[in-house]
Amino acid sequence: MKHVNNVSPASGLLAHSYYFINQFISCKMKEQAKEILTDNNYGGYTIPSPKLYPFQWNWDSGFIALGLSYFDKQNAYDEIRNMFKGQWSNGMLPHINFHHLDENYFPGPDVWGTAECQWAPRGLATSGITQPPVFGFVLSMMAGRLAGTDSAFDNLLKEIYPKIVAFHRYLYTQRDPYNEGLVYISHNWESGTDNSPLWDEVLDAIDTTNVRDVSALRRDLKNVDASQRPTNENYKRYIFLVDLFRSFKYDDSKIFEATPFAVQDVLFNSMLIRSNEGLIHLAGLLGEDSAEIQKWNEKTIAAINKKCWNEADGFYYDYNLKNKKQILVKVSNGFMPLFAGACSQHQSQILRNNLIQSFRAGNYMLCSSCAVDEPEFNPLKYWRGPVWINVNWMLYHGLQRYGFAAEAEQVKKDTLHLIEQTGFYEYFDPRFETKDEDRGLGGDHFSWTAALYLDFVDKAVKEM
Ligand code: DGY
Numbered sequence: 001m002k003h004v005n006n007v008s009p010a011s012g013l014l015a016h017s018y019y020f021i022n023q024f025i026s027c028k029m030k031e032q033a034k035e036i037l038t039d040n041n042y043g044g045y046t047i048p049s050p051k052l053y054p055f056q057w058n059w060d061s062g063f064i065a066l067g068l069s070y071f072d073k074q075n076a077y078d079e080i081r082n083m084f085k086g087q088w089s090n091g092m093l094p095h096i097n098f099h100h101l102d103e104n105y106f107p108g109p110d111v112w113g114t115a116e117c118q119w120a121p122r123g124l125a126t127s128g129i130t131q132p133p134v135f136g137f138v139l140s141m142m143a144g145r146l147a148g149t150d151s152a153f154d155n156l157l158k159e160i161y162p163k164i165v166a167f168h169r170y171l172y173t174q175r176d177p178y179n180e181g182l183v184y185i186s187h188n189w190e191s192g193t194d195n196s197p198l199w200d201e202v203l204d205a206i207d208t209t210n211v212r213d214v215s216a217l218r219r220d221l222k223n224v225d226a227s228q229r230p231t232n233e234n235y236k237r238y239i240f241l242v243d244l245f246r247s248f249k250y251d252d253s254k255i256f257e258a259t260p261f262a263v264q265d266v267l268f269n270s271m272l273i274r275s276n277e278g279l280i281h282l283a284g285l286l287g288e289d290s291a292e293i294q295k296w297n298e299k300t301i302a303a304i305n306k307k308c309w310n311e312a313d314g315f316y317y318d319y320n321l322k323n324k325k326q327i328l329v330k331v332s333n334g335f336m337p338l339f340a341g342a343c344s345q346h347q348s349q350i351l352r353n354n355l356i357q358s359f360r361a362g363n364y365m366l367c368s369s370c371a372v373d374e375p376e377f378n379p380l381k382y383w384r385g386p387v388w389i390n391v392n393w394m395l396y397h398g399l400q401r402y403g404f405a406a407e408a409e410q411v412k413k414d415t416l417h418l419i420e421q422t423g424f425y426e427y428f429d430p431r432f433e434t435k436d437e438d439r440g441l442g443g444d445h446f447s448w449t450a451a452l453y454l455d456f457v458d459k460a461v462k463e464m
Contacts, residue, residue, distance in 0.1 A: 025420055026457050033450035034071055036424055037064065040447045044078040045099055049426060049443030051223040054102040056083060058095045059192050060448050062134030063390055067451020069142050070458050076142070077156045080135065084163045086126040088119040091170030093133075094126035095189060106217045111242060117250040128242070128250045129187050132268045133171070135164045136275025140282055147285050161282055165293065168279070171272065172296055174252040177321075181299030182264040182307060183272060184321055186255060187241050191265050195230045195383040196369065197329050197376035198318055202261050206237045214239050228381050228441055262321040266308050270336035271394075273300050277341065301342045309343075314350035316343075330358060330371035332391050338398025348402040355395075355407065365414045367395050368430040379429050386427035386441055389415060389449045393456070412456060424449045 040046045045056040046064045053060075061083045068076035086097035098109045109125035120126060139157060146153035175183040185191055188199040215232040230238075241261055248254040256262060276297040283290035308316045310326060316334040317326040335351055337343045343351065358371040370377045370385050378384040392415045399408035418428045418439060426442030426449065 026416075029420055030454060030457060033067070033424065033453045036445050036450040037068055037072075037075075037447060039445065041075060042100065044075075045082040045097070046075075046079055046447050048448065049446045051104065052220055052426070052443040054105050056086075056097040056099055058083065058093055058131040059134045059390075062138040063393075063448040064451045066138050066141060067448075067454040069146070070454045073146070073150065073152065077152060080139070080156065080160055083135075084160060086121060086124055087163055087167065088117075088121065088126075088170075090119040090174065091166040091168075092119065092174075093130055093135075093167045093170075095129050095131040096127040098125040098127075104219050104222075106214070106219045107239060107242060111239070113246050114250065116246070119250070128245055129190050130167075130171075130185075131190060132192050132271040133164075133168065133275040134271060135160065136168070136278035136282070137271075138278070139164070140278030143282060143285060157282060158286065161279070161286055161288070164275070164279060168272065168276065168293070168296065177256050180307070181296065181303040182269055182319070183300075184256075184262045184264050185268055186245070186259050186261050187238070188261070189238065191263075191268060191333075193267060193331070193333060193369065193383045195234075195381065196331050196333070197374065197384055198263075198265075198327055198331055198333065199261075200329075200376065201327060202263060202320060202322070203234055203237045206240060206260055208233060208236045208240070211236045211240045212243075224442055230382065260322060263327070264307065264319040264321060265333065266304065266316045266318055267333035267336045269300055269304050269308075270333075270340040270342060273297055273304070273337075273340035273342050274394075276300070301340075304337060304340075304342055305347075309347065314347075315354055316351075329376065330354070330374055332359070332367050332369050332388075332395070335367070335395050335398060338402055339394040340398075341401055343402075345402065348404070352399070352402075352404050352407060360410075363432045364430040365418060365428070365432070366411045366430075367392055367414075369427075372430075379431050379434075380441060382427070382442065385430065387414070387418060387430045388427050389419070389452050393452045396456075415456060416453075419449060419453050424453070 037046060040050065047054050048057050048060040061079055065076045065079040068079060083097065086094045112127050114120040114126055114128050117128065139160065143157065171183045188194050214235050218235060220229055244258060245255055276293050279293050280290045307319045310317050315330055316337055317328055320327055335355065338348060338351060358373050359367050361372045364372055365387055367387060368385050369383050369388055369391065376384060379386060392411050396408050396411045399411060421436035422428060422439045423444065424446050425440035425444055426446040429439045429441060
């Protein structure tokens with residue numbers, strides 16, 4: 001018998017065995033992923049993780065809906081509908097919906113006090129800030145499999161599409177004071193990358209002398225080692241900002257003048273671009289006019305390249321609107337223009353080289369949240385080094401989009417390895433030398449890790 005590619009009978013057998021072992025592992029893990037999403041479901045919405053995050057979170061909910069859509073479409077649709085129940089009348093989509101009461105989280109609804117705000121919904125307490133836009137691309141990806149084949153999905157789409165447009169319109173009208181096409185965030189919690197070294201210079205500039213101490217109110221430290229979580233000093237600053245926004249009843253025009261925190265974040269704006277692109281696709285399916293969205297998108301793509309691209313370093317950096325400077329810290333947010341399709345081939349090649357040199361760096365799983373050669377890199381601390389599965393998922397799509405097939409496969413391989421050998425954790429120690437059983441960090445039983453695992457293995461997302 002002739003063997004193609006010089007595969008000997010013995011190695012062929014070995015390859016077959018590996019294939020079946022892998023299939024077995026992924027079947028077992030898929031069942032576990034579904035169990036996690038089912039356990040974390042509170043009847044129509046899914047909490048990110050049982051102990052740390054007991055409510056519905058905005059960007060988590062988008063990734064979760066995508067995972068749910070593979071095995072429980074009704075719950076996926078409910079997830080999205082319940083997220084938009086929290087939407088404010090000015091279009092703002094809050095970062096947390098407090099659908100039920102739970103003492104195990106700080107800051108809860110009493111701290112946000114959004115009932116005093118004219119735009120907040122009545123009958124559902126929410127937070128008063130937002131998170132990166134996910135629903136445009138999530139629904140667009142789901143539409144690739146479900147539009148026209150499932151009438152419940154088509155109904156959802158008709159209902160939610162205008163709400164996503166209203167959210168983006170809020171961002172372009174209320175969070176872009178100089179009409180540049182770049183949206184600013186006013187709190188590190190709005191970035192989703194809460195404790196990234198990106199925020200250090202802005203937060204350090206907040207004097208905490210007369211700021212209330214909230215250390216005794218924190219609940220996160222009951223479940224996670226304090227050395228892996230933000231400091232008490234920084235929690236003071238987080239709550240200082242919340243108290244400030246509340247004092248203006250969440251009126252963005254007043255907040256912008258007063259807040260020390262106004263950053264045009266690369267991750268947030270890249271996800272906005274990718275969500276705009278998703279909306280343009282959905283508008284086509286619905287027969288809606290997408291001219292306004294196309295205009296927004298062209299402007300944001302031009303602006304992110306003008307203000308955030310740093311030619312000397314070959315990297316995208318956040319822009320601090322308060323001191324009018326780029327924040328020169330290399331973090332994984334800088335790769336997200338790949339996901340957005342916002343960079344040129346030339347820029348994409350430079351980003352790819354950065355990924356290999358400063359993040360892979362010969363000894364680290366892809367993709368650490370902070371470059372390993374940054375002084376602030378810490379392989380164990382929340383957003384200051386560990387790998388996050390949602391970032392890997394966006395990076396995977398971005399690398400594929402620009403034709404970096406081998407690098408995309410490496411990201412996928414590392415992602416599956418981390419989950420299959422360690423578990424469904426919130427984040428992971430990226431160092432090669434760490435034993436797999438010791439890599440899991442933050443919350444366990446983490447919903448988006450489970451949801452995106454399903455998307456990675458079930459794949460896949462054929463859109464447009
Ligand atoms: C937290 O509480 O750490 C959240 O990520 C903020 O939304």
